[in-house]
Amino acid sequence: xxxxxxxxxxxxxxxxxxxxxxxxxxxxxxxxxxxxxxxxxxxxxxxxxxxxxxxxxxxxxxxxxxxxxxxxxxxxxxxxxxxxxxxxxxxxxxxxxxxxxxxxxxxxxxxxxxxxxxxxxxxxxxxxxxxxxxxxxxxxxxxxxxxxxxxxxxxxxxxxxxxxxxxxxxxxxxxxxxxxxxxxxxxxxxxxxxxxxxxxxxxxxxxxxxxxxxxxxxxxxxxxxxxxxxxxxxxxxxxxxxxxxxxxxxxxxxxxxxxxxxxxxxxxxxxxxxxxxxxxxxxxxxxxxxxxxxxxxxxxxxxxxxxxxxxxxxxxxxxxxxxxxxxxxxxxxxxxxxxxxxxxxxxxxxxxxxxxxxxxxxxxxxxxxxxxxxxxxxxxxxxxxxxxxxxxxxxxxxxxxxxxxxxxxxxxxxxxxxxxxxxxxxxxxxxxxxxxxxxxxxxxxxxxxxxxxxxxxxxxxxxxxxxxxxxxxxxxxxxxxxxxxxxxxxxxxxxxxxxxxxxxxxxxxxxxxxxxxxxxxxxxxxxxxxxxxxxxxxxxxxxxxxxxxxxxxxxxxxxxxxxxxxxxxxxxxxxxxxxxxxxxxxxxxxxxxxxxxxxxxxxxxxxx
Amino acid sequence: xxxxxxxxxxxxxxxxxxxxxxxxxxxxxxxxxxxxxxxxxxxxxxxxxxxxxxxxxxxxxxxxxxxxxxxxxxxxxxxxxxxxxxxxxxxxxxxxxxxxxxxxxxxxxxxxxxxxxxxxxxxxxxxxxxxxxxxxxxxxxxxxxxxxxxxxxxxxxxxxxxxxxxxxxxxxxxxxxxxxxxxxxxxxxxxxxxxxxxxxxxxxxxxxxxxxxxxxxxxxxxxxxxxxxxxxxxxxxxxxxxxxxxxxxxxxxxxxxxxxxxxxxxxxxxxxxxxxxxxxxxxxxxxxxxxxxxxxxxxxxxxxxxxxxxxxxxxxxxx
Numbered sequence: 001x002x003x004x005x006x007x008x009x010x011x012x013x014x015x016x017x018x019x020x021x022x023x024x025x026x027x028x029x030x031x032x033x034x035x036x037x038x039x040x041x042x043x044x045x046x047x048x049x050x051x052x053x054x055x056x057x058x059x060x061x062x063x064x065x066x067x068x069x070x071x072x073x074x075x076x077x078x079x080x081x082x083x084x085x086x087x088x089x090x091x092x093x094x095x096x097x098x099x100x101x102x103x104x105x106x107x108x109x110x111x112x113x114x115x116x117x118x119x120x121x122x123x124x125x126x127x128x129x130x131x132x133x134x135x136x137x138x139x140x141x142x143x144x145x146x147x148x149x150x151x152x153x154x155x156x157x158x159x160x161x162x163x164x165x166x167x168x169x170x171x172x173x174x175x176x177x178x179x180x181x182x183x184x185x186x187x188x189x190x191x192x193x194x195x196x197x198x199x200x201x202x203x204x205x206x207x208x209x210x211x212x213x214x215x216x217x218x219x220x221x222x223x224x225x226x227x228x229x230x231x232x233x234x235x236x237x238x239x240x241x242x243x244x245x246x247x248x249x250x251x252x253x254x255x256x257x258x259x260x261x262x263x264x265x266x267x268x269x270x271x272x273x274x275x276x277x278x279x280x281x282x283x284x285x286x287x288x289x290x291x292x293x294x295x296x297x298x299x300x301x302x303x304x305x306x307x308x309x310x311x312x313x314x315x316x317x318x319x320x321x322x323x324x325x326x327x328x329x330x331x332x333x334x335x336x337x338x339x340x341x342x343x344x345x346x347x348x349x350x351x352x353x354x355x356x357x358x359x360x361x362x363x364x365x366x367x368x369x370x371x372x373x374x375x376x377x378x379x380x381x382x383x384x385x386x387x388x389x390x391x392x393x394x395x396x397x398x399x400x401x402x403x404x405x406x407x408x409x410x411x412x413x414x415x416x417x418x419x420x421x422x423x424x425x426x427x428x429x430x431x432x433x434x435x436x437x438x439x440x441x442x443x444x445x446x447x448x449x450x451x452x453x454x455x456x457x458x459x460x461x462x463x464x465x466x467x468x469x470x471x472x473x474x475x476x477x478x479x480x481x482x483x484x485x486x487x488x489x490x491x492x493x494x495x496x497x498x499x500x501x502x503x504x505x506x507x508x509x510x511x512x513x514x515x516x517x518x519x520x521x522x523x524x525x526x527x528x529x530x531x532x533x534x535x536x537x538x539x540x541x542x543x544x545x546x547x548x549x550x551x552x553x554x555x556x557x558x559x560x561x562x563x564x565x566x567x568x569x570x571x572x573x574x575x576x577x578x579x580x581x582x583x584x585x586x587x588x589x590x591x592x593x594x595x596x597x598x599x600x601x602x603x604x605x606x607x608x
Numbered sequence: 609x610x611x612x613x614x615x616x617x618x619x620x621x622x623x624x625x626x627x628x629x630x631x632x633x634x635x636x637x638x639x640x641x642x643x644x645x646x647x648x649x650x651x652x653x654x655x656x657x658x659x660x661x662x663x664x665x666x667x668x669x670x671x672x673x674x675x676x677x678x679x680x681x682x683x684x685x686x687x688x689x690x691x692x693x694x695x696x697x698x699x700x701x702x703x704x705x706x707x708x709x710x711x712x713x714x715x716x717x718x719x720x721x722x723x724x725x726x727x728x729x730x731x732x733x734x735x736x737x738x739x740x741x742x743x744x745x746x747x748x749x750x751x752x753x754x755x756x757x758x759x760x761x762x763x764x765x766x767x768x769x770x771x772x773x774x775x776x777x778x779x780x781x782x783x784x785x786x787x788x789x790x791x792x793x794x795x796x797x798x799x800x801x802x803x804x805x806x807x808x809x810x811x812x813x814x815x816x817x818x819x820x821x822x823x824x825x826x827x828x829x830x831x832x833x834x835x836x837x838x839x840x841x842x843x844x845x846x847x848x849x850x851x852x853x854x855x856x857x858x859x860x861x862x863x864x865x866x867x868x869x870x871x872x873x874x875x876x877x878x879x880x881x882x883x884x885x886x887x888x889x890x891x892x893x894x895x896x897x898x899x900x901x902x903x904x905x906x907x908x909x910x911x912x913x914x915x916x917x918x919x920x921x922x923x924x925x926x927x
Contacts, residue, residue: 046927103772156722171832227862304849391763400821400825401825402824402825422827422828422829424828425827425828426825426827427825429783429825430825430826431821431822431825433821434818438817438818438819439817439818439819439822441819441823441837441841442841443840443843444840452823452826452836453826453827456826456827456828456832457827499822502822502826503822506826566798
């Protein structure tokens with residue numbers, strides 16, 4: 001008998017635009033000690049499903065008909081007090097995405113860890129303290145006793161997430177729900193946390209629901225997978241079977257969109273369009289509008305469930321009808337620096353931040369970038385790799401002229417950036433930022449945003465600038481009708497396209513992209529990466545790409561430079577560095593990168 | 609695909625994805641352009657009840673102030689000792705000649721209220737604007753540049769908050785000499801702290817956002833960044849503080865007038881009328897209630913107008 005059974009769960013959000021069907025008829029079950037991965041892009045309803053289970057839905061969300069049974073008890077029949085007392089904690093534990101905000105900053109770690117079990121009368125104060133120290137030790141926090149008296153701000157992101165895990169384990173839950181537990185963390189830390197969760201699960205015989213957008217994380221860590229799209233489970237079954245023999249076009253497309261670290265770089269299979277928001281109950285296949293193999297009947301009725309309980313999907317296509325891949329993976333010719341002309345050069349660049357607490361406080365120094373020598377050749381894509389705090393974004397700001405080095409100099413086309421007139425500099429190098437939600441002024445329309453650099457330069461009149469903005473929108477494939485929209489009306493991928501259009505409107509010769517896809521969904525990341533590579537090739541742009549993702553590096557970069565603690569520790573051609581890293585740190589980065597090796601031969605056999 | 613393939617639209621026909629998205633894109637492009645943001649804002653304005661009521665009240669008050677000589681039935685300064693302290697027409701002993709009664713000196717209360725709208729509106733709008741100018745300038749500068757400028761502005765703020773405002777105003781008026789303009793300037797100069805606190809914090813937040821960095825990278829000077837990127841994002845909070853400060857300024861004027869250093873009699877202002885009526889409030893409540901109601905209408909109208917403007921001008925049509 002399964003420990004957890006969810007039958008026909010539906011969640012509706014009451015929005016000003018009408019009821020949004022965030023989750024529809026989701027049925028899942030989980031055995032004791034089993035792990036289930038729920039995978040989907042943003043807006044697929046994966047988090048809503050988990051929140052419904054924990055009774056943590058936002059206020060304007062309504063849970064529809066359906067039953068959630070835990071150990072054969074219908075959770076829907078319990079009142080809130082009973083549920084909170086008997087289930088939250090001892091039976092169900094949850095870990096959230098943001099370790100920076102999920103701990104209360106004004107209480108000590110110890111108090112936050114022990115509070116629930118002492119209040120609930122499960123443990124005495126001293127027993128709770130002993131258990132908390134034991135657990136902190138188990139989750140890999142050094143000096144656990146001393147840590148008990150510390151505040152959250154004294155811990156790093158990874159350590160906070162470990163504390164969150166320890167907190168969830170205080171009551172020894174039967175089922176642990178982890179909602180994107182590693183998304184906000186650095187790659188090397190991600191791998192450690194996932195490993196820790198897996199070990200703890202086996203050790204304690206817990207069930208686990210792992211919610212993530214990252215198929216690679218799921219591939220490594222769970223027994224069963226449910227792929228969600230548009231509020232429905234479209235494919236589910238044994239992890240190995242779903243991921244190696246995907247039978248739903250969406251799963252297949254999603255797998256094709258992941259950049260890989262093995263084999264030759266190839267064009268990513270971007271899924272056209274965006275994840276839908278469903279205001280009406282669909283009477284057809286939810287993936288139909290984006291499906292490459294859509295048929296007339298897909299529009300007419302909800303597709304049938306095919307397959308057995310070990311692996312099923314909601315699709316009209318029989319296994320034999322699926323195309324092996326949508327097209328032969330097209331090898332992309334990576335940019336080569338044809339000429340050895342140096343576009344950008346950093347010579348012994350050091351940046352020291354000095355700060356004081358108040359006007360008379362003691363000075364405090366941080367060496368963010370330390371003696372970096374780097375050159376970018378005309379026409380190449382140079383990837384700058386490093387984890388948060390490695391100084392790569394500070395370096396990028398200096399390369400853009402937004403900040404000046406403390407010592408050393410930066411030469412752009414042979415001229416010192418600091419000596420250049422702002423307009424001259426702006427015409428040569430332009431940025432693309434990480435967070436598409438903060439890189440566009442929310443008070444300006446797209447037309448204004450894209451044409452702004454032209455207006456600043458005093459180029460053309462309003463009419464010609466408007467025309468140029470339209471041209472740029474076409475270049476990045478944004479429809480004209482968005483011309484007067486505000487950024488708030490756009491999806492993340494669309495916003496990133498606007499940022500690219502704005503960067504390219506003055507025809508710069510170089511782009512500095514600071515993690516341009518890390519805030520985007522996999523399928524959208526594929527669209528943006530393909531677009532960048534294509535633009536780079538067609539316009540001959542030089543590109544400095546800052547990223548933490550080794551697969552992205554493999555996908556697009558010509559050369560790689562690796563940064564650690566403000567220093568450049570390794571640089572060289574991409575193939576060489578990826579296959580034969582010289583430093584331990586690069587090896588660690590490579591090993592930690594969540595990878596998903598798809599067995600192409602197997603997939604092909606299956607389709608025949 | 610070769611490296612020389614320059615046209616992005618000519619993607620490889622063997623890729624169903626790219627071909628499909630290109631088709632979808634051309635379909636999108638054929639659609640008629642949607643209404644411009646200005647038109648949308650106007651449509652929203654017509655449907656916004658609060659905005660309509662607020663702007664009607666403010667418009668009426670402004671018209672009253674402008675056309676006071678035409679609207680007032682009597683000379684607001686003409687005293688008639690035989691008709692002192694007459695109650696409004698609906699009370700016992702009221703007189704149809706003086707619709708809202710008369711004050712201690714037998715001046716027509718309605719006419720004084722109508723003329724009072726001039727002074728009160730001038731003081732409210734003028735002082736709130738001066739405060740806004742000072743507060744927003746200091747706040748944005750301190751928030752944007754930080755460093756010692758921020759320290760200096762913070763010191764100024766602390767100093768201002770530590771001083772007893774009314775006492776300072778009295779001293780200043782006493783030194784400079786009372787007149788309407790002096791009162792406006794002094795009340796304005798003493799009411800910039802809210803603007804400063806709010807805009808400084810907001811500027812610090814906005815300054816760290818990527819679109820400001822993008823503007824700098826595009827060659828904007830600090831002035832251009834502030835005007836084009838930061839100020840538009842502060843407008844809604846500034847409007848809210850302005851409507852709030854409007855009422856405060858008028859009340860500050862009434863305190864000054866009550867203490868004898870504000871608007872000098874016989875000039876009528878609502879604040880001064882409340883102050884004058886206070887002595888006999890229990891026997892002749894209309895002397896306080898009537899100007900109070902006018903003040904109330906002005907503040908409510910300004911608040912409704914401010915909230916409405918904020919709603920209508922924000923990009924997605926709500927807050």
